[in-house]
Amino acid sequence: MTTDTHARALAGIRVLDCSDPKGHFTGKLLAGLGADVIQIEPPGGSPGRAIGPFLDDQPGLERSLYWWHYAGGKRSVVLDLYSDDGLDVFLQMAESADVVLETWQPGRDRPFDPLALAEHLPELVVLSLTPFGQTGPWRDFSWSDAVGLALGGPMGSCGYDNIPGTPPIRPTEHHASHIAGYYAATGICAALYERQSSGLGQHLDVSMHECMGFTIESSAPWALYEQHPLIRQAGRHAGPQPTEPWQYPTADGRLINIFGMPRSEASWLSLVAFIQSKGLGDRLSDVELLDGRKRQLGLQQPSVAMMLADIAEFIAANEAEEIYAGAQAAGAAWSIIRTPDECLSDEHWHARGFFVDVEHEEHGRTVTFPGAPYVLSETPWQHGRRAPLLGEHTSDLLCGELGLSTEELAMLVAAGVAQ
Amino acid sequence: MTPTEAGDGIPDSAEWRAPLDGVRVIDFTWIVAGPTCTRLLGDLGAEVIRVENEQTLDSIRFGRPHPNGFDPPNSSGMFNWLDRNKRSITINARHPDGLALIKQLIRVSDVLVENYSSRILENWGLSYAEQCAENPQIIYVSLSGFGHSGPQRDYSTWGPTAQALSGLTSMSGLPEAPEPAGWGYSYLDHMAGFTAAAAITAALRHRRETGQGQWIDLSQVETGMALTAGATLDFTVNDRRYRQTGNPPGNRAVWPQSAPHNTYPTAGDDNWIMITCTSDAEWERFCEISDHPHWRSDSRFATLPARLRHEDELDEQIGSWTAGQDGRALMQRLQAADVPAGVVQNGLDLVVNDPQMHAREWTATRDHPIIGEHLTDGLQIRFSRTPAHRDRAAPVLGEANHYVFSDLLGLSDTQIAELHENGALG
Numbered sequence: 037m038t039t040d041t042h043a044r045a046l047a048g049i050r051v052l053d054c055s056d057p058k059g060h061f062t063g064k065l066l067a068g069l070g071a072d073v074i075q076i077e078p079p080g081g082s083p084g085r086a087i088g089p090f091l092d093d094q095p096g097l098e099r100s101l102y103w104w105h106y107a108g109g110k111r112s113v114v115l116d117l118y119s120d121d122g123l124d125v126f127l128q129m130a131e132s133a134d135v136v137l138e139t140w141q142p143g144r145d146r147p148f149d150p151l152a153l154a155e156h157l158p159e160l161v162v163l164s165l166t167p168f169g170q171t172g173p174w175r176d177f178s179w180s181d182a183v184g185l186a187l188g189g190p191m192g193s194c195g196y197d198n199i200p201g202t203p204p205i206r207p208t209e210h211h212a213s214h215i216a217g218y219y220a221a222t223g224i225c226a227a228l229y230e231r232q233s234s235g236l237g238q239h240l241d242v243s244m245h246e247c248m249g250f251t252i253e254s255s256a257p258w259a260l261y262e263q264h265p266l267i268r269q270a271g272r273h274a275g276p277q278p279t280e281p282w283q284y285p286t287a288d289g290r291l292i293n294i295f296g297m298p299r300s301e302a303s304w305l306s307l308v309a310f311i312q313s314k315g316l317g318d319r320l321s322d323v324e325l326l327d328g329r330k331r332q333l334g335l336q337q338p339s340v341a342m343m344l345a346d347i348a349e350f351i352a353a354n355e356a357e358e359i360y361a362g363a364q365a366a367g368a369a370w371s372i373i374r375t376p377d378e379c380l381s382d383e384h385w386h387a388r389g390f391f392v393d394v395e396h397e398e399h400g401r402t403v404t405f406p407g408a409p410y411v412l413s414e415t416p417w418q419h420g421r422r423a424p425l426l427g428e429h430t431s432d433l434l435c436g437e438l439g440l441s442t443e444e445l446a447m448l449v450a451a452g453v454a455q
Numbered sequence: 456m457t458p459t460e461a462g463d464g465i466p467d468s469a470e471w472r473a474p475l476d477g478v479r480v481i482d483f484t485w486i487v488a489g490p491t492c493t494r495l496l497g498d499l500g501a502e503v504i505r506v507e508n509e510q511t512l513d514s515i516r517f518g519r520p521h522p523n524g525f526d527p528p529n530s531s532g533m534f535n536w537l538d539r540n541k542r543s544i545t546i547n548a549r550h551p552d553g554l555a556l557i558k559q560l561i562r563v564s565d566v567l568v569e570n571y572s573s574r575i576l577e578n579w580g581l582s583y584a585e586q587c588a589e590n591p592q593i594i595y596v597s598l599s600g601f602g603h604s605g606p607q608r609d610y611s612t613w614g615p616t617a618q619a620l621s622g623l624t625s626m627s628g629l630p631e632a633p634e635p636a637g638w639g640y641s642y643l644d645h646m647a648g649f650t651a652a653a654a655i656t657a658a659l660r661h662r663r664e665t666g667q668g669q670w671i672d673l674s675q676v677e678t679g680m681a682l683t684a685g686a687t688l689d690f691t692v693n694d695r696r697y698r699q700t701g702n703p704p705g706n707r708a709v710w711p712q713s714a715p716h717n718t719y720p721t722a723g724d725d726n727w728i729m730i731t732c733t734s735d736a737e738w739e740r741f742c743e744i745s746d747h748p749h750w751r752s753d754s755r756f757a758t759l760p761a762r763l764r765h766e767d768e769l770d771e772q773i774g775s776w777t778a779g780q781d782g783r784a785l786m787q788r789l790q791a792a793d794v795p796a797g798v799v800q801n802g803l804d805l806v807v808n809d810p811q812m813h814a815r816e817w818t819a820t821r822d823h824p825i826i827g828e829h830l831t832d833g834l835q836i837r838f839s840r841t842p843a844h845r846d847r848a849a850p851v852l853g854e855a856n857h858y859v860f861s862d863l864l865g866l867s868d869t870q871i872a873e874l875h876e877n878g879a880l881g
Binding site: 043044045046047048065069083086087088089091092093101102104105106151154168169171172173174175177178179180182183184185186187188189190191192193194195196199202203204205206207208209210211214215218219220221222223225226227228229230232233234236238239240241242243245246247249250251252253254255256257258259260261262263264265266268269270271272273274276282283285291293295296364367369370371372373374375376377378379380383384385387388390401403404405406407408409410411412413414415 | 627690830
């Protein structure tokens with residue numbers, strides 16, 4: 037990697053990240069913004085190291101691609117926080133830390149009480165990211181990301197209207213952790229900002245369930261104001277009434293999403309000209325469709341049925357990339373439904389530097405990762421160094437910083453407290 | 456006061472401070488993505504001033520539902536939900552005097568957020584450089600579909616478009632279906648908004664440390680691609696493309712590998728429970744509680760690899776067992792045995808059927824001049840010392856004109872009347 041002399045938004049902030057996979061994304065966000073994030077791993081390693089996919093499909097502590105991504109830019113210290121000596125070392129580390137992130141459910145066996153820790157170290161920001169928060173009858177419910185998405189609301193809006201008897205569908209890739217992770221990271225940054233004026237830290241209670249409860253778009257106001265549930269529909273928004281499909285197959289076996297129909301007349305005429313240049317879409321010249329209201333999806337209008345029939349025919353006769361480029365050039369926000377691997381073929385993202393290459397020297401590989409979710413002009417996002425090996429920084433932190441002797445560390449290791 | 460008390464947690468004391476107390480945000484956002492960001496900033500205590508124009512109103516001001524009758528621009532429940540805790544002023548940015556006022560406002564503000572297409576603010580004369588000329592410490596956030604650089608910077612997105620392009624849509628659905636189910640709402644409008652909020656709070660902290668502002672350029676599609684690491688790395692490292700048999704996997708597990716991991720029908724119409732056994736211990740407890748302890752010794756189901764090989768039979772047997780049972784009672788029973796299980800809830804369930812939300816007072820009653828008494832939803836981050844808040848309903852159009860033009864910018868009533876007259880305001 038080239039030397040980068042930029043400042044970082046969270047430079048100088050140290051985070052002790054005691055999270056399990058529920059919180060690994062939160063820690064990654066903070067590391068991306070420049071914090072020194074130290075993942076405290078239990079002996080044997082974080083459960084995140086057992087989440088695939090794996091390098092060459094072979095599981096192993098240092099082979100989890102999940103870990104490579106979600107622990108990227110962090111350091112690793114192995115400490116058994118359930119042992120007196122391990123907890124003692126941790127509390128010493130906490131004295132010079134700015135943030136502690138933890139994910140233990142409050143009624144389960146947890147090595148320390150986060151509220152008590154925040155009271156004990158008043159400058160510390162302690163964030164508890166838990167499935168249901170610190171209180172309430174479900175606070176200790178057994179949890180997985182999928183159970184979280186089911187109870188939390190997002191999944192209830194996703195599924196098929198056109199395949200009878202099918203269940204709601206939960207989107208894949210740990211989204212309960214993604215949703216809550218942004219809240220947690222924002223809460224931490226806001227608390228650090230506030231601390232700059234007050235000098236004080238505090239405890240933050242983030243319920244993943246509540247985070248998801250906002251993140252369901254119009255299901256929320258329909259429930260809050262009208263006590264009205266929405267109908268889930270394939271490839272488009274759940275709604276109070278059924279709406280027209282948005283996804284149409286192309287000649288090359290892909291799908292186009294046509295949700296972004298032009299609003300302005302100029303853009304509409306431009307789209308029609310593009311479609312008719314392919315020899316289809318005669319009915320799109322119907323004067324009725326010049327009225328934007330007659331093109332509005334979602335109202336089951338005859339004019340829209342006619343319009344969509346011609347558009348479907350046009351899409352079925354052409355190839356996806358050409359349809360996408362032509363429609364966007366006409367001002368219609370249509371898209372191809374891509375798979376993640378297909379995104380790597382789009383030059384736009386490379387021109388913006390979205391994908392980043394990181395050396396994984398132990399494996400003799402340079403690995404391409406999804407990169408910055410935001411481009412900050414003065415304090416750029418960073419992937420940072422490759423995800424840490426198990427306990428890679430235990431000695432640096434415990435001996436180099438806390439001042440333990442190598443003998444003391446060796447005793448902790450021998451006792452299974454550190455690694 | 457304990458940090459975890461239910462409810463707003465706002466102390467009675469007049470000394471209450473929210474974390475972003477004193478931060479002023481100029482809000483040029485519309486639809487859902489930008490307003491999601493500024494709603495969170497407002498909840499955290501920032502003073503968020505929506506800059507609106509009567510000729511080009513945010514279409515969410517017309518969005519359903521209209522709980523007290525259709526009377527836009529102030530009757531939309533959707534707008535009131537999404538734009539609470541904000542102020543509203545009406546200016547025409549395309550009028551030179553309107554633009555001058557906006558520039559004055561930039562001088563006394565900390566953050567400017569917009570989610571227009573990539574050239575709009577530039578065309579108005581409000582590029583980042585032009586904002587800096589007024590206030591070099593401004594934090595400017597542009598949230599567009601493709602970002603402000605790159606060959607496709609003029610392409611545009613809506614939430615569903617961005618989801619499709621990012622790969623997220625393709626990763627949600629049944630494997631045998633002709634199309635993905637995708638997301639039943641604009642997930643990336645929310646996520647792009649959250650992404651912006653995280654970046655802004657980090658940038659505020661940096662600015663307080665160094666005095667330096669900056670430009671945060673967000674692409675909604677990139678915020679989505681950043682959430683596809685498993686599938687992306689399986690390609691970049693293992694050369695495996697996503698389009699293969701079994702993908703998308705319905706409600707079965709991807710990683711960590713687990714089985715059972717699916718939705719199963721319960722009593723009633725279209726009711727479902729998600730059950731996931733993420734370890735052998737959970738599977739064994741599940742078998743005990745399920746009245747089918749023999750599942751445990753069945754060689755097809757005894758180990759995780761075996762269960763994965765026989766997942767169709769496993770799901771069928773579990774589904775036969777759950778069908779007809781009351782979903783919530785079943786969830787309680789499984790949870791009592793420490794098995795991860797949850798009924799599929801929709802938005803309405805969260806508001807009326809969710810004892811956890813109820814116990815934590817996730818909804819609260821508020822008033823609005825047009826909509827009247829209504830429910831507002833929760834604060835997702837509960838700060839022990841500087842609580843967030845949800846006290847202010849969404850703004851009636853232009854309700855803060857006097858406050859901003861007169862109190863903040865020092866215009867006289869005569870000047871304000873003239874600006875109205877010449878079309879700069881309104």
